Amino acid sequence: MSQPPKILLSAGMIQGGLSGVGRYVVELANRMRKFDTIELDLAGFDADRHLFPDFEDAQWISIPASATSGVQNVLWHQFKLPGLLKQHAYDLLHIPSYRRIVACPQIPQLVTIHDCAPFRLRDKYGVLRGIFGRQLSPWLARRCQAVLAVSHFTKQDLIDFFKLPEDGIEVIHNGLSREVYRPQSPESLSAFRAKHGLDQPYFIFVSRLEHPGKNHVRLIEAYEAFRQSCDCQIQLVLGGAPWHGAEVIQQRVADSPYAKDIMMPGFMEEAELPLWYAASEALVFPSLIEGFGLPVVEALACGVRVVSSDSGSLPEVGGEAAIYFDPHSVPDMTHAMEQLHAESPEQAQARIERGLQHAASFDWDIAAKLTCQSYLSALIVKN
Template identity: 40%
Template sequence: MKIALSTSVIQRGKTGIAQYVFALVQAMLQQAENHEIYLLVLEEDLPLFAFAKGRATLVPVKESWRPALKNIFWHQFVLPRWLKEHGIDVLHVPSYRRMVWNAPCATVSTIHDLAPFHVKGKYDLARMIYGRVIVKHLARKQDAVVAISQNTARDIERFFGIPQKRQNIILNGLDHLRFHPELEMPQQEPTDPSAAPFFLYISRLEHPAKNHVRLIEAFNRFKAATDSPWQLVLGGSDWHGAEHIHAAAAASPYSKDIRFLGFVPDSDLPGLYRRAGALVYPSLFEGFGMPPVEAMACGCPVISSAAGSLTEVVGDAALIIDPESIDSIQNALAMMASDPNTRQRLIHAGFANSYRFDWRDNARKVLKIYRKCVPSLGGVEARVAESETEDEIPSHYARPTSTLATRHAAI
């Protein structure tokens, strides 16, 4: 089976969708020894897929197709021709924003959330209309839709009219070889945020959706009430409305205790979670929310919003807050900083909860969907896929047959 995966929505590797793509591809390459995988990658993003060397074919996409409108045009009119020329069996687009209307092969799309229906002003007017109106029709044209949570599946049924029984609900995974506790903590430099205990928030700096401004106000009240040495560390790239977040931090009487790390490379995340006193995740809406699960796997206790799918993801392993209540956030910060019993309970519960998520299982299920969507594979191979059980996830790396190449001219 020839599988193509469009990666142009990864925003230079600095978004949650990017982490989904990287993790899914890595896990899929461990199990796809009988398939050819083609990764369609914008030219400047090619280094981000170096991990696929020798195991997949990288197809460069000209940088001129990066801007949003041009990228939509490329998906609708340029990509279908390439798919036909190369005899691709199934195309996977890992975001609702670039679903293809008329492809010459089977189409699969992952929908992470329908935030435009929940968060007022999340995007500009044009993007909100695209996300609310056009995407609904594109979604109905797909051969298979993957929802990353039960909450997202309910939204897809409600707003797009696609029944949940026609969707594939596959929770995001976790790489437990990377995200795990360490008994020995590395020596820290005096300037490192971990020189003092700190609350950590990993999210792009997006206002109002990610709720940083309320978090900063709650932190101000927490500091005023307790005179605590705890700091607030914000990791993530500037996004829509980031100026409001920076302004709120600059105006804080405790601005010296609020630190901005900028984008945190994926390789640095496990160590940062291990050093944090707690992860706080007050987002106003999430289709899944990977940082809470990653933090739990590293032994970091979590404070979390209950918005969107977060309750489904964190279960009873986090201290739940009302993200629209500054008092609720403040009280949770105070409890986490002052109650060691609560911290220990959440550490143990979070670690156990993290084992519900595994990228190998995710990839196995996605590959099964590909097979079902390709008519020529509807026989023996599909029946074999149906017979797989949860215990049959490969525990070793398979040796894929496809190769890294740039033999195709950029498209």
């Protein structure tokens, strides 16, 4: 092509940048905007426009606010978006969520799939959404010119559940903003603790308050058992915005004999998130299923030890730096927390160094370049 290909990336499901998909789209789009090998536009809600400051108005397609609900959002992508693709003469469409794959886009389509949760956690979704995820989504994915997975675990799930050919799936790991997620100075940590009244050590879990998928209830039970067996005053911080089933988690915290030591500060702004990590004793990440698990990499990059579920992609993301447990077993989770707490200063420092080295392999700049290459490859194959 004499001109760079014109790409449309849908940002119509990023939930204000608060979700994993939201972080993915924001990080990639703002980097690929600077590439001269493609011409990138976005389709999204005007309420999210501020997340993409380098995009000009001519590069932004507004999705009407009436399409914020799940069903209306899917319908907009299926029936309104194809006409806009033709009107603006796009060469390729990138959908970063399998639930928004367009059945008949009339141009090459690339999809990023983060996980196969409807197959792994059947209780996570309602009946209709579950049927859509398990029956219709695999058919839609097979109609795409290219499929990206954010982990090798997700790739294998796509082979097993979506029945996609192995050579048709490319793995591009999520990245890390190195200028943001890094070890913090003692002065910064001291000021941060004083600001938030953090006068005791704490374990932290960063995730939206979602039950049962994120496994908060078992974490609270394991924390209670840990406190009973350990002569220490370590607190538990559950950071994240309320989501489906949040009331179950909130009630379990209220019922805990250690309720006064369990903090729920709500959504954590990215400007302070590295400090929340770095000031903690460890990240405890008990999720039942993750396609990637960004907090694990973020915590490691901040010089923090990690105790993690051994489910899904998490061993892939945490590497040899983390201590793993069965997320369905409260005793196993408790034992992992005890194991971390019992480490000597030398063992703890060695684990931190392994984590920093492992986290260095994840980079949003690399992810953006590889994604751009996937765009160009998909167009070459099509032509």
